[in-house]
Amino acid sequence: xxxxxxxxxxxxxxxxxxxxxxxxxxxxxxxxxxxxxxxxxxxxxxxxxxxxxxxxxxxxxxxxxxxxxxxxxxxxxxxxxxxxxxxxxxxxxxxxxxxxxxxxxxxxxxxxxxxxxxxxxxxxxxxxxxxxxxxxxxxxxxxxxxxxxxxxxxxxxxxxxxxxxxxxxxxxxxxxxxxxxxxxxxxxxxxxxxxxxxxxxxxxxxxxxxxxxxxxxxxxxxxxxxxxxxxxxxxxxxxxxxxxxxxxxxxxxxxxxxxxxxxxxxxxxxxxxxxxxxxxxxxxxxxxxxxxxxxxxxxxxxxxxxxxxxxxxxxxxxxxxxxxxxxxxxxxxxxxxxxxxxxxxxxxxxxxxxxxxxxxxxxxxxxxxxxxxxxxxxxxxxxxxxxxxxxxxxxxxxxxxxxxx
Amino acid sequence: xxxxxxxxxxxxxxxxxxxxxxxxxxxxxxxxxxxxxxxxxxxxxxxxxxxxxxxxxxxxxxxxxxxxxxxxxxxxxxxxxxxxxxxxxxxxxxxxxxxxxxxxxxxxxxxxxxxxxxxxxxxxxxxxxxxxxxxxxxxxxxxxxxxxxxxxxxxxxxxxxxxxxxxxxxxxxxxxxxxxxxxxxxxxxxxxxxxxxxxxxxxxxxxxxxxxxxxxxxxxxxxxxxxxxxxxxxxxxxxxxxxxxxxxxxxxxxxxxxxxxxxxxxxxxxxxxxxxxxx
Numbered sequence: 001x002x003x004x005x006x007x008x009x010x011x012x013x014x015x016x017x018x019x020x021x022x023x024x025x026x027x028x029x030x031x032x033x034x035x036x037x038x039x040x041x042x043x044x045x046x047x048x049x050x051x052x053x054x055x056x057x058x059x060x061x062x063x064x065x066x067x068x069x070x071x072x073x074x075x076x077x078x079x080x081x082x083x084x085x086x087x088x089x090x091x092x093x094x095x096x097x098x099x100x101x102x103x104x105x106x107x108x109x110x111x112x113x114x115x116x117x118x119x120x121x122x123x124x125x126x127x128x129x130x131x132x133x134x135x136x137x138x139x140x141x142x143x144x145x146x147x148x149x150x151x152x153x154x155x156x157x158x159x160x161x162x163x164x165x166x167x168x169x170x171x172x173x174x175x176x177x178x179x180x181x182x183x184x185x186x187x188x189x190x191x192x193x194x195x196x197x198x199x200x201x202x203x204x205x206x207x208x209x210x211x212x213x214x215x216x217x218x219x220x221x222x223x224x225x226x227x228x229x230x231x232x233x234x235x236x237x238x239x240x241x242x243x244x245x246x247x248x249x250x251x252x253x254x255x256x257x258x259x260x261x262x263x264x265x266x267x268x269x270x271x272x273x274x275x276x277x278x279x280x281x282x283x284x285x286x287x288x289x290x291x292x293x294x295x296x297x298x299x300x301x302x303x304x305x306x307x308x309x310x311x312x313x314x315x316x317x318x319x320x321x322x323x324x325x326x327x328x329x330x331x332x333x334x335x336x337x338x339x340x341x342x343x344x345x346x347x348x349x350x351x352x353x354x355x356x357x358x359x360x361x362x363x364x365x366x367x368x369x370x371x372x373x374x375x376x377x378x379x380x381x382x383x384x385x386x387x388x389x390x391x392x393x394x395x396x397x398x399x400x401x402x403x404x405x
Numbered sequence: 406x407x408x409x410x411x412x413x414x415x416x417x418x419x420x421x422x423x424x425x426x427x428x429x430x431x432x433x434x435x436x437x438x439x440x441x442x443x444x445x446x447x448x449x450x451x452x453x454x455x456x457x458x459x460x461x462x463x464x465x466x467x468x469x470x471x472x473x474x475x476x477x478x479x480x481x482x483x484x485x486x487x488x489x490x491x492x493x494x495x496x497x498x499x500x501x502x503x504x505x506x507x508x509x510x511x512x513x514x515x516x517x518x519x520x521x522x523x524x525x526x527x528x529x530x531x532x533x534x535x536x537x538x539x540x541x542x543x544x545x546x547x548x549x550x551x552x553x554x555x556x557x558x559x560x561x562x563x564x565x566x567x568x569x570x571x572x573x574x575x576x577x578x579x580x581x582x583x584x585x586x587x588x589x590x591x592x593x594x595x596x597x598x599x600x601x602x603x604x605x606x607x608x609x610x611x612x613x614x615x616x617x618x619x620x621x622x623x624x625x626x627x628x629x630x631x632x633x634x635x636x637x638x639x640x641x642x643x644x645x646x647x648x649x650x651x652x653x654x655x656x657x658x659x660x661x662x663x664x665x666x667x668x669x670x671x672x673x674x675x676x677x678x679x680x681x682x683x684x
Contacts, residue, residue, distance in 0.1 A: 320505075320583075398476050
């Protein structure tokens, strides 16, 4: 019998008892909907983090001393791992790299009149603004001259300026005290809110790295170097070039562990989204358990169905159905239940995620391959859990089956 | 359906053998116990005969019917159906033979519930392994079969809308649809009242006489067996008599002689028995 015919017969058989078919599908519907909804929420969270990290700057690379283990924790600080300004200068010479900024960080108390505010003072150079794609709110950034001469100039983050000078006030050319030094405010950064890690990006101040090094912190090593490339395609080649360069400069032989880390934004994204990705997989897995339950429900109902239809099966065999015909018919009935149930589940899961997105403002995103997998998995559940009842039906003896009460 | 009767006359195949059975035995194992259901049965049935097989319970007539219907295989002996030895075929082959060569009519009708008469009659066509028909051709043949049993006007009715006699007639139409070598009827009147039983036997006789269809009828009721042209009696796994029917009953004459049916005996939806429950 043709496949199309068997399909029609299967649909007809399922249509004879619509309530039972619907209830059997319910297991699959709920299972698939749960998986899709979990994946949607998880993927949405991951995508949001990705977006936020990407907003830190385009094609950006971060070079830090010490090696970073899988959890993002930096190890190996201390004298044995260091980066010096000459490293940054050497990186600047690489053709793959477009902008480079040294990084020297320290914490300091900023005082203006009777206002004070403790914050991080980042030492950097002029390229920082370009690399970080950060707009200015008031005034201007410092210049190459300022860096060369280690001028005592400072650019405030939006939050710092508000705390020292008040909301909406332009503090350009004002003088503030940083540690024991007087610094002139050159401008204020535009507001960027919280970063992906939750820190307030507006709570910082920027000064020339030479100034921070010589006048504020007294260190001779850099805390980090940031760089950016011309295009996205250059990012990996640049990362490789920087790695090779530092291997040479730091005398690291092949196979020895690095005393520095080069991370592109992609690397950071992968690091930060690891936990959300893991959560998503975990939730989807738990939801997947309900798929198994749905499949068991299908098998249960198909077994009942086979028993109830024993005489019908006997009749079909008597008029010429082979074992294969009977097997295929019941298998297809199971697959129809699971596939239709799965499709409804996908639509329901989509509906739930849209509902959550609208009312809770949680980001949701359903990747295409999740849908494809859900469809495939539903059909597979039907085949797997439908096989045993179908085989039972096919191996009935027609004589016994016809006599069945 | 009249092609067969014409063919029989034209080609002079009046003597063609439909069933040829030699030394058939069937032994069942029930635990350690052996049951000899058939102890060496030989017979031959020609095309156009109307044979009734009768005997008490346990006589082996059901076992013989199962083997004759290719639902089971003999332990030893040979069975030739339409000239082909079917005694050693595998399950799938037997299914194919059943589809092509045998039309079953059961005591319990065994129609699919919530399915129209037309779709019920069509069912054997769907299991054809060669020359499958497209749906318009299937419908045409099914209507033709229903006409042969005078039910063409009820082709869209479900079994629960038909009386017992009508359901059995649908089953007969279904048995005819693949133009089988024989109709094999197992207690076809067991669930019908007297009048309807005679009507159904009349249909078998009409098909047998007008269209030359071979009929093999299994029954334990002697008065039903007497509608056939030949009666074979089984006892304890053997044939004890095989002879032309002495006083053959003719259903059409009997029906004419009966008083008109009482209002409550007019065809009404059957309360009896469950057709093959299909969900």
